[in-house]
Amino acid sequence: MKGVEEILQQHSLKNTKLRKAVLSVLMRSDKGLSHQDLSRSLEVDFDRVTLFRTLHVFEESGILHKIMDPHGIAKYAYTAKPVTGKHCHAHFICLECGQVFCLDEEFPLEEVKVPKGFSKKTIDVQIKGYCNKCAAQS
């Protein structure tokens, strides 16, 4: 597992307290975390807006990927393996609490045809349902 500072350097991103903290938390998480989730678990001081911008930068650099939960809230997850054409991520998304779980399983996906003039970048598989806690309550 690569170090946080190494990753930042590889993407020509400046090494700041918040960035290190955010990456560190996300690399240890098996779930996608929202801006609010991160706000709560980060121990450093930071501005709301800066965190939003940090997440954008990480997403654009390909360090994180974004998954929208059913309530329209962005969840961010660390991208260990870069996405190639041959496999794709799979996430379990809870329709009740909105939690996004990264599934270990990867899908070998056959060729997907997209309409003319469209360019495809990534393929996500989303399994939706109820997580253990929410399934137990209903």
Added chain:
Amino acid sequence: MKGVEEILQQHSLKNTKLRKAVLSVLMRSDKGLSHQDLSRSLEVDFDRVTLFRTLHVFEESGILHKIMDPHGIAKYAYTAKPVTGKHCHAHFICLECGQVFCLDEEFPLEEVKVPKGFSKKTIDVQIKGYCNKCAAQS
């Protein structure tokens, strides 16, 4: 293709102007439409909140399915075929403009394992990239 009023009746939903109009528009669309999209194309008078509630009701009834676009905006699409375990929807989502296109292609998907206690309901395949218009501009 079933009639709008027939569909409402089958789901024990009252037959109102707005509901008929919304369903009618969505059945003719090959793209997912947002609340705002619908507001613009509907010709009947209605309240913002009522449209939100109408979309919720349709979603819960399984008449529509919801796809979140990259900007966190909900897009609704008519569900012609009910989702079984054997195939699943596929959507193309434009990272730039956020448009959601329903792809004809359906994916025969092998068994997906979910963690213990989790219940799966639907599987969505999301192909993300740039649509013809946005790809041309960049």
Added chain:
DNA sequence: AACACAACGCAACAGAGTTGCATTTAAATT
């Protein structure tokens, strides 16, 4: 040490979606 530009903090804003409650209406019942 000095410099340039990226990253940050603050304030104000935009827009999607929600909640509570009073009013209206669809459709079942008489």
Added chain:
DNA sequence: AATTTAAATGCAACTCTGTTGCGTTGTGTT
């Protein structure tokens, strides 16, 4: 056709995620 009732609607006020502009701070480089 009139009555009735629960569902659907309209309105007002609100919450919260995410954005924009701009002046200030800090990182990394020369």
